Amino acid sequence: MDIPGHQHGLITARNAGMVACTSCGLVVPPEVQACPRCHARMQSRDEGSIQRVLAWLIAGLIVYVPANMYPMLRTTQMFKSQDSTIVGGVVDLIHHHAYAIAAIVFVASVVIPVGKFIVIAYLAVLLSRPHDKDPHRLHTLHAAVEFIGRWSMIDVFVVAILVALVQFDVLASIKPGLAAACFALSVVFTMLSAQAFDPRLIWDITDEGTPQ
Amino acid sequence: MSNTAPDPSVLQDLPSPRHDKPGRRPSLIWIMPLLALAVSAGVVWNNYASQGPLITVTFKTASGIRAGTTEVRIRDLRVGIVEAVGFSDGMAAVEAQIRIDKNIARYVDTDAEFWLVEPKVTARGVSGIGTLLSGVYIAVNWDGKEGIKADRFVALDVPPLASFGEEGTRIVLRARAGGQLAAGAPVLTSGIEVGRIGQPSLSVSGTTVTMEAFILEPYNARLTTNARFWDASGLSFNLGAQGIALKVDSLAALLEGGVTFGTPVTGGEPVADGHIFDVFPSESIARANAFEADASPDITASTLLDTDVNGLGLDTIVRFRGVKVGEVSDVVGIAVEEGSQAPVKLRVDMRLSPRRLGLSKGLSDDRVRELLDARVANGLRARVGSEGLFGQTVILELVNLPSQAKAEITLDPDGRMMLPTAPAAVPDADAGVNGLVTRISNLPIEELMTAATLALGNISKLTDTAEGVLAADGMDRIPATVDQTLQEVRSLVTAIRDGGAIENLNATLRSADSALKSVDSAASTLPALATRLNAAADGLQAVVSGYDSDSRFYKDIRGVLRDISTTAESFRSLARSIERNPNSLLLGR
16 A cells, blocks of 8 residues: 555546546546436536636635624624624633633634635645645645535624524614625635535646656 | 556556646636625725714713714714724823714714713703613704814813704803802793703803803793893892791702893893893892883982981982982082081982983983972972881982972082982981881791791702702701791890880980980990890801801801891991990980
8 A cells, every 4th residue: 555645556537548427436438428327427627627716716705805894793782882893803702701712703714714715725726737746635635625614604603693592672682794794605605616626636646747 | 445556558558538728718707706806895885985974073081982882963863973082182182083974974064063961960850861871972963054064073061052953042141150050050931941051151350150041932032132130049038128038949940040031121122142131139139120221320410418428329229219210420528618617518429210200211401400390399309318127228318308498409510400408317226226126026027937937848848859959957957046046136126125225315315414324334235235146146157057058048048147247236336436425326426
């Protein structure tokens, strides 16, 4: 068994002149248009993948800006209303010594989305040209991004639940701010971005500089 | 799974993979970021464009103003919010940056007035109670017209008198310093609240207090140049020749003060904004002033007095049948040639109001003289008189004395009308003291005390509800002590009668021989009487000093005390002058 990350001995369906189904993993000859097993469309590599990744990524980045500028929540307590942005909310939580919750909110709303932007951009840029990175690591990175991306939705869910629950007229009420919608869009866009990624590209080691 | 390297020969047999060129053709997916950009830009632009202007309002203190929370309201409707609070240059004041809603931003002009609304508890009620929970808010007042734009304002310390849309007349009230008027106190007429008083400010000289007042429509129609304002602060206690009058107004007026206006004289011109009215201490003074002002003093007359009179001077009142008709404008001593002698006489000049004398306005001097001459022929004379509870105030009286020898108005070399005089009507000591005794005996003390106790009982009831506002036990003590003091005065007067002073004086008048002896004993009793009067005054003072020194009741009582002290002083000076010159008893001087 080869050491993971070592290029020798890796053979992709493409190297073998075959096409793998992305849905069920069946490997068929390249002439086949649809997967005989699951009827998915067969395509050796999705050429538009990187483009779609970048497009969704940029869309996600754009809506992430108002998501941080505008208030996420408008809390009204006994005639007093307070707008809080994402970062402002984290700062408030720290002032109230709720460090654990502050950390969760910060990770879910800032670290994860920003990390996702960086990782997806890195993968997209890296894979659009020849590289000599270890495909195993890149694969892990992609898997992680795909897995963790949805957790950013925590913030949106919290807002949705709070808005639904805390409606006591004068005493206290919470309304979603503009940022909530923007943030949700941002999360959706980055998830689509991660999904648009064709992971098979990771394994296409271009010939130059890599031993076959 | 095994990753063993495949046999190269196998690989060679395989069809060669298709190497797709990376797509250079732009995908439709790029619409998404463009759409996102458009939506975001739209949101940002919308948010920015819907923002009104940012204005700066300077406050003395930031009491309760909080960034992002404190609202700006017109008629309790939110029109803006404080975005930031900071210090002005040099930390002299607090500046609030306020974002005004776009739809009303065009009205933010130089006329706008800002002030802070805080919860306030006054005698007339509680206002701004909502702010207890919601925090303070900033109220704005501006007219509905677009004017010169401004973005820097200085907040008012107190709410403005009239809010935008309230019609009425703004006037200026001028009162004596030391009154009880507070900002927001009511202006009443016929017991109805028709306006408000603004913040009083002391004049530079410190003698008067001026304040703005706002009279609402339609009551401002009653404001004419003949309107008179007087202080309506709660409790008035009046000890005068007619007896004692105790008057209690509403509790609010008692605590907060207020002014009432009325138009005792009909006619008069309507007033414009900024007209200055004086606030008189009491209704009677205000009414008297209205009648007097109505009668413009434009007749000047003089009279010659043989003797000098203490207390006669500038502004001494001239009365005709008890009605004030004018005042003394000058008193000069002149030498009058009478044969070989040239005794010094007093020439008293007076200003008389023709209307009060029953003469129509605008008559020529000759005509006035003619008419007055006719009256003089019927016995009109000028003489020195006195008034007041103890007859202590000197006045000049115009009286009809038909029994007098015939006289007529003469003109002195300067063309002054000289009215003939009659002997002074200053009561002698006997009549004076007897009169005093009668007057004090006639005071309806029991009735008055019952009324006072009743009134004060009511006040106590009121104070019970407004707990802690007035010291009820202090009020309780007062009627008893006033009663006690008056008993004291009465017994004192009885003592004057019983103590032989009057008999002595009568005896003095009857018998010149025994005069000196009697006068001695009278003189020795008088200082003791004065001391007793003083003691009575001290007793009353001790009670009163326990009472709130700002209250009107206190002031009135102080007035009574001063009167008593003055009386005591009169007794003392009478005693002194008797000691110095026993003849004065006989001669009445």
